[in-house]
Amino acid sequence: MIKPVVHDPAALQTPAQPASRSDRAVITNLLDTLAANQANCVGMAANMIGVNKRIIVVQMGPLAIPMINPQIIKKSGPYQTSEGCLSLTGERPTTRYKQITVKFDNQNFAPQQQTFNDFIAQIIQHEVDHCDGILI
Numbered sequence: 001m002i003k004p005v006v007h008d009p010a011a012l013q014t015p016a017q018p019a020s021r022s023d024r025a026v027i028t029n030l031l032d033t034l035a036a037n038q039a040n041c042v043g044m045a046a047n048m049i050g051v052n053k054r055i056i057v058v059q060m061g062p063l064a065i066p067m068i069n070p071q072i073i074k075k076s077g078p079y080q081t082s083e084g085c086l087s088l089t090g091e092r093p094t095t096r097y098k099q100i101t102v103k104f105d106n107q108n109f110a111p112q113q114q115t116f117n118d119f120i121a122q123i124i125q126h127e128v129d130h131c132d133g134i135l136i
Contacts, residue, residue, distance in 0.1 A: 001028070001029050001032055002029075002032045002033050002036045003029050003032075003033050003049035003050065004049070004050075005033070005037070005048055005049065005086055005087055006047065006048055006049065006050050006087055007087050007088070009088070009135060011047065011050070012047055012048070012087055012130065012133070012135055013133045013134075013135060014047065014052055014133050015131070015132055015133040016045070016046060016047055016052050016053055016054040016055075016130075016131040016132075016133070017052055017053055017054065018053070018054050018069050019046070019053040019054050019055045019068045019069055021109055023046075023051075023053050023055060023068075026046050026049075026051050026053055026055055027055060027057070027066045027068070027107060029049055029051075030044050030045075030046060030049060030055060030056075030057045030066065031057055031064050031066065033048075033049055034057050034059065034064050035064065037086055038059070040086055041059075041086045042058070042059040042123050043056060043057065043058045043059060043123040043124070043126060043127045044056065044057050044086070044127065045127045045128075045130030045131055046131075047130055047131070048086065048087050048130060054068070054069045054070070054131045055067070055068050055069075055131075056070055056124070056127035056128065056130070056131065057127075058120065058123050058124055058127060059123070060120055066106070066107045067102065067104040067105075067106075067112075067124070067127075068104060068105040068106070068107070068109065069104060069105055070102050070103070070104040070124065070127075070128050070131065071102065071103045071104070071128075072100050072101070072102055072124070072125065072128055073101050073102065073103050073113075074100065074101035074115075075097035075099065075100045075101075075125075076097060076098065076099050076100075077097055077098030077099055078095055078096070078097050078098075079095070079096060079097070079098060080093060080094075080095060081093070081094060081095075081096050081122065082094070083122075083126060083136050085126070085135070085136060088135065088136070092136040094126075094136045096121070096122045096125050096126075097121060097125065098117060098118060098121065099115060099116070099117050099121060100115070100116055100121045100124060100125060101113065101114070101115045101116075102114060102115075102116065102124060102128075
């Protein structure tokens with residue numbers, strides 16, 4: 001179900017709680033809301049739709065990939081960039097990393113570990129920041 005996007009900075013700065021199998025509907029809602037906003041958005045975190053759970057979805061080419069309880073465990077190649085956010089107006093400067101390794105559960109709650117590069121890595125970092133209550 002498509003959900004309204006949260007714009008309240010106080011709500012967005014609350015660190016997310018771990019997600020569990022009982023949060024499966026949140027994954028569907030995030031995927032639906034991302035698809036509805038695909039012209040302006042390449043990733044979403046659950047707090048952007050008013051759910052304080054550690055779940056993100058990331059557009060990777062034609063596929064939107066959910067990540068449950070993502071944790072960045074390795075990062076390299078820092079660089080400066082400017083990002084926008086569907087929840088906030090304008091763009092802001094931030095530091096990102098060219099390569100990251102992420103531990104997460106997939107949509108079936110199976111543990112995963114994967115390395116991501118460049119723009120996909122940047123999207124994941126932005127959404128994990130949301131989970132941590134960090135706004136750009």
